[in-house]
Amino acid sequence: MTKTITEQKLRSLMDLLLKEGRRVVAPRQAGSIVLYEPIDSGEQLVLGIMPRRSAKETFFPLCETILTYGKDGNGVMVSDVDAGAFPETILVGAPPCDAAAPAVLDAVFSWDYNDEFFLERRKKTIIIGLACTAADDACFCTAVGLSPRDDKGSDLFLTPVAGGGYLCDAVTKKGKVFLDTYASFLAGGEAKPLPSAEPAATPLDLAGIKDWLESNFESPLWQEFADRCAGCGACAFLCPVCHCFDIVDEGTETKGARRKSWDACGFGKFTNHASGHNPRDIQNKRYRNRIMHKFKYYQDKFGQTLCTGCGRCVRSCPVGIDIRAVLEEIQAKP
C-alpha cells in the first residue's frame, strides 16, 4: 500500500534521526544560497530547491584527510584515518540528478581497488530522493536518460502530492527497513501526486555521440568548443559525478596530514609534470578530455554516462559554455 508523509512529520522524523545520533545532510540555507549541509533540526530542511553544489560531497568531501604523520624519536610515523568511524548518515531531499550520482561513482571507486573512504560512506548512508516539480532552463536530466521522477539511486523516494506532503516509496531493501522502522511517521491512503517537472530537453543520442567521439579525437571542432573556456573548473566542482582529485601533504617535517581534494581536468596544471612536460598543454585538449571522459571513456569502462543532466555546469559557467549545445552539435554531425 502506498505510504504518505506530511511535511511536518518529515521534519519531525529528521529531528528524531538527529536525536538518535545520525548525521542528516539536506539542502539548507547557507547565506544567500542553498547547499547540502548537515542540519541540526528538521526545520532547516529546504525542499524543492536545487542546491548550488551537488550531493557528491556527502560521499566524497571537497577535502579530506587520508592519513596523518608525526615525527618522534624513531622517525616519522604514519597513521591511517579510520574510515570505519564515519557516521551513519541520511541524505534527504536530493533531486533525481543528485540521488542517481553516487551509484554512478560506485564503479570508479571500486573497479580495481576499493576506496574505503567513498564506499564506507556509501554503505552508511540512506538516500531519500525527492521528485522535482519544477525545472529551470538549465535542467536536462531527460536528455541523459533520467527524469524528474526517477528513483534511481534513492533508497526511499518522495513524490510531492497535491495539498502538501509526499508519497513515500521504498526503493531498496535498505529503504524498506528504514520505512518499517519509522512507520509511525507515515500514513496510508491514496494521494494525488503533483505533476512532475518537464525539462525542455529532448533525449540525446548518447550512442551516436559516443560513435562520433570514437573517431573525432582530432576534430577542429574541439578548438571551437573550448575557445571560450577559461579553465576555471567550476563545472567540475559543481558536477555530481566529476571525481578527479589531487593529493597533497600539508604540514611540516615533524607533523602534518595528507589530504585528498577535488581537482579538475580543465585546470592548466592538471597534467603538468615537474619537468615542465604537460601532455594536455592547451585548453581544447583539456575540454576534449572532459567530454570524452563523460560520454565515451566512462561508457567504455563502466557502461554508464558520466552526466546526470543536473545543469549546474550550464548555470555556473562564467563564459556561458552550454554542454547541451556541444552535445547537440556533435549529435548533428554525420
Place this chain on the structure above:
Amino acid sequence: MIETPVPAVILAMKPLAPDILFFSLQLDTGTVSSNFSFVPGQFLQISAAGAGEAPFSPVNLPGDDGVIELCIRKAGHVTAKLHTLQTGDYVHVRGPFGNGFPVKQMEGQDLFLLAGGLGIVPLHSLLSYLVMHRQRFGAITFMYGAKEPSALFLRQELQDMACTGNIKFMVTVEFAPEDETGKTSCNIGLLPDLLQGAIITAERSYAAVCGPPALYKCLVGELKTLGFKEERILLSLERRMKCGLGRCAHCAVGQDLCCIDGPVFPYSALKGIEGAL
C-alpha cells in the same frame, strides 16, 4: 602492494650530476621487505615529510633485502625536498604501481633497449632482470643516448652488466668535448642514428623505450621503418601519477590510465591517442 606509506631509511646518496642524486633506500620492517617486490618499469610513490609524494621508478631489481634504488632529478618541490635529506633520514614508500615491462612475453626474443637521459632508470632495472635471467632471452642490445658524456649516468654499471651478460652496449651523445688528440670520448649523434647500423630481425624483436617526451615520436618512426610491429614497440610513459590506484584521473592517457594500464604501453595502444606521445 604497500597501501599505507611505510618508512624507508636512506642508506646512501651520491650525486650523479649537479641536479641528480642517486638514493639507496632500505624498507624499515622485515615483514614488508620480505613481501615487497616489483617488476622493472613499475613505479613507487615516495614521500618526503612536509613536501608530499611523487612517483619514481626504481633503478634496481627487488631483492629480499628491501633495498630500493632511485635516481632523482631536482625538478619540483618534492624532489627539491628529497635533495635536502641526508643518509639516515627517512622517506615513505607505497606501491609498486602499474604494469611494468612484460618480461614473460619478451622471453625468447631479441631485445633492443633504448634509453634517453634519465629514461635510463627503468631500463637499468629491466637490464638487471635480463642479465639475471640471461638464458631466457635472445640477443640484447642496449642503446643509451644523452646530451653529453657527463650525462650518461650509471655508465660503468651498465658496461659491467653488458660484459657479464653478453649484451651489445652502445652510447651516443649530442655533443662531446674533444680531448687533446682531437678525439671525442663518445659517438656523436642521436639515438635513432644508432639504430641505423644495427642488425635487427624485427619479427622476433621487442624494443623498450624510455626517455624524454620528444624522443618517442622520432624513435617510433624509426622503429617502424625498421619493420617493428606496433605491438612490439614498448614505451614507458611519464605522467603525473597521484593516487596510483586508477581514480584521481591525473595520469589518464585517452581512456587508459598510466598508473594501471601503464606506464609501459605497446605503441599499438597509444597510436590513436593524440598527445599520448
